[in-house]
Amino acid sequence: MKAIKRILIANRAEIALRVMRTCRAMGIETVTIFHEDEIGLPHTFEADYSICLGNGELKETYLNISKIINIAKDFKVDAIHPGYGFLSENAEFAAQVVKAGIIFIGPRPENIVIMGDKKTSKLALEKINAPLIPGYHGDNQDSKFLKEQAKKIGIPVLIKASAGGGGKGMKIVERIEDFLPQLESAKREALKAFGDDTVLIEKYIQNPRHIEVQIVSDNHGQHFHFYERECSIQRRHQKIIEETPSMALDDSLRKKICESAVEMAKGINYLGAGTVEFILSPDNEFFFLEMNTRLQVEHPITEEVTGFDLVELQIKIAKGVKLNLKQKDIKQKGHALEVRVYAEDPDNNFLPTVGKISYLGKSEHCRLDIGIKSGNQVLLNFDPMLGKIITHGNTRTQAINKMKKALTEIPFLGTKTNIQYLLRILDHPNFKEAETYTSFVETHKSDLLPAKLNNEQLSLALAAFHLSEKESQKLCIEKRDDIWEKLNSFRNA
Numbered sequence: 001m002k003a004i005k006r007i008l009i010a011n012r013a014e015i016a017l018r019v020m021r022t023c024r025a026m027g028i029e030t031v032t033i034f035h036e037d038e039i040g041l042p043h044t045f046e047a048d049y050s051i052c053l054g055n056g057e058l059k060e061t062y063l064n065i066s067k068i069i070n071i072a073k074d075f076k077v078d079a080i081h082p083g084y085g086f087l088s089e090n091a092e093f094a095a096q097v098v099k100a101g102i103i104f105i106g107p108r109p110e111n112i113v114i115m116g117d118k119k120t121s122k123l124a125l126e127k128i129n130a131p132l133i134p135g136y137h138g139d140n141q142d143s144k145f146l147k148e149q150a151k152k153i154g155i156p157v158l159i160k161a162s163a164g165g166g167g168k169g170m171k172i173v174e175r176i177e178d179f180l181p182q183l184e185s186a187k188r189e190a191l192k193a194f195g196d197d198t199v200l201i202e203k204y205i206q207n208p209r210h211i212e213v214q215i216v217s218d219n220h221g222q223h224f225h226f227y228e229r230e231c232s233i234q235r236r237h238q239k240i241i242e243e244t245p246s247m248a249l250d251d252s253l254r255k256k257i258c259e260s261a262v263e264m265a266k267g268i269n270y271l272g273a274g275t276v277e278f279i280l281s282p283d284n285e286f287f288f289l290e291m292n293t294r295l296q297v298e299h300p301i302t303e304e305v306t307g308f309d310l311v312e313l314q315i316k317i318a319k320g321v322k323l324n325l326k327q328k329d330i331k332q333k334g335h336a337l338e339v340r341v342y343a344e345d346p347d348n349n350f351l352p353t354v355g356k357i358s359y360l361g362k363s364e365h366c367r368l369d370i371g372i373k374s375g376n377q378v379l380l381n382f383d384p385m386l387g388k389i390i391t392h393g394n395t396r397t398q399a400i401n402k403m404k405k406a407l408t409e410i411p412f413l414g415t416k417t418n419i420q421y422l423l424r425i426l427d428h429p430n431f432k433e434a435e436t437y438t439s440f441v442e443t444h445k446s447d448l449l450p451a452k453l454n455n456e457q458l459s460l461a462l463a464a465f466h467l468s469e470k471e472s473q474k475l476c477i478e479k480r481d482d483i484w485e486k487l488n489s490f491r492n493a
Helices: 013-025 065-074 091-099 109-116 118-126 143-153 176-194 251-267 299-306 310-319 396-409 419-427 455-470 477-492
Strands: 006-009 029-034 049-052 079-081 157-161 170-173 199-203 209-217 223-235 238-244 272-280 286-292 335-342 367-370 385-393
Touching: 006 013, 006 065, 013 029, 013 310, 013 367, 013 385, 029 065, 065 079, 065 091, 079 310, 091 109, 109 118, 109 272, 109 286, 118 199, 118 251, 118 286, 143 176, 143 199, 157 176, 170 176, 176 199, 209 251, 209 310, 223 251, 223 299, 238 299, 238 419, 251 272, 251 286, 272 310, 299 310, 299 335, 299 367, 299 385, 335 396, 335 419, 385 396, 396 419
Parallel strands: 006 029, 006 079, 029 049
Antiparallel strands: 157 170, 157 199, 209 223, 209 272, 223 238, 238 335, 272 286, 335 385, 367 385
């Protein structure tokens, strides 16, 4: 078994703190890295050691493989944890870490290569009879040929960047005459975002749900699933609200989809934690979408319902430990929900916002995974996600009610956020009935607009806000909370 006494976390903000928390519990020292603009954020001073990467662009800081590995060598770390985003699914980074004699807390580089490209992953999974969406994912990228493939598949189809993610290079084609201009647009986006304009064509499943399965594989041939998460509430292909278990699955379908994910992990000899993502059709057919070869943003809800620390399992696997587990030992208990709080203005086309966080608040009803503290400035150069709020209850209704309470108790004063938007989703009757599909946000777009205040409510709200701003230095925190709660009640009226 390999010894891991010190870990460099090649990431920032809330995920750096999340990994740090588990390391601390395991008695492992941590090294964090940060951009010069981030000085004062919690991850820059809560580790045992913290190193400034300078003030350059991301390619010179968080995406600078040689710089990060040199820091790891200087501090004699035993392992590197990549978190999610940045270099977490970069096969070259994983390979260079291993070449430097450092443990990479993640999958083998070849796992990342196979599953990091939508085309190669489908080719690999065809060999093990994985449930694939009907489509074309071959090498021929001739426009006329691809159009003919779209006709064979049948409209509507989805054009997807092979190397892509996050909705970039993705276009829905509902009329065959629109195919060529949409193809050109998708390729242009893909080339700009990923340096590769290769696309694949798939049958577009209408009104699907997004179901993903958490898998964990050790180096001793053991592959486990930690059940599913539903991530259907999305905006522009980016997840907003995640929950587990999915209300769309009965025990039989849950067993099938989870076992399918495990078979895929076995089929590619996977190592570490990963997530197999599926599309679930309205008639309960499920199809492989993609695999994320890293820890997911939404991993906390799996931890809440199973009781396992996924980061701890990642570290144990990296050490070479054989997990003392059987699949029957992993059970779901209760219901968990996660929302992502963004510095953005949903009422102004979701434009990113800035400002200083003057007050965060706290709540006993949730787990708060966050990378900022009161007094920190929201930075435009990074992902606008400020943090994640996670709740757990015996039932889905209980988890939702806890989330609504937590969202009102943690106001993120100082900048505009999507909190009120999240509350409107949670209060929507279709969400309450678990009628959640990937088109939910667009379908109910008008329902999710803010309610218009009458003159009396608007006057009271403006007065409360003005008093809060004017007296912020004089009033105690409890009084400011009262004012903020009144303002929220006006907005929700």
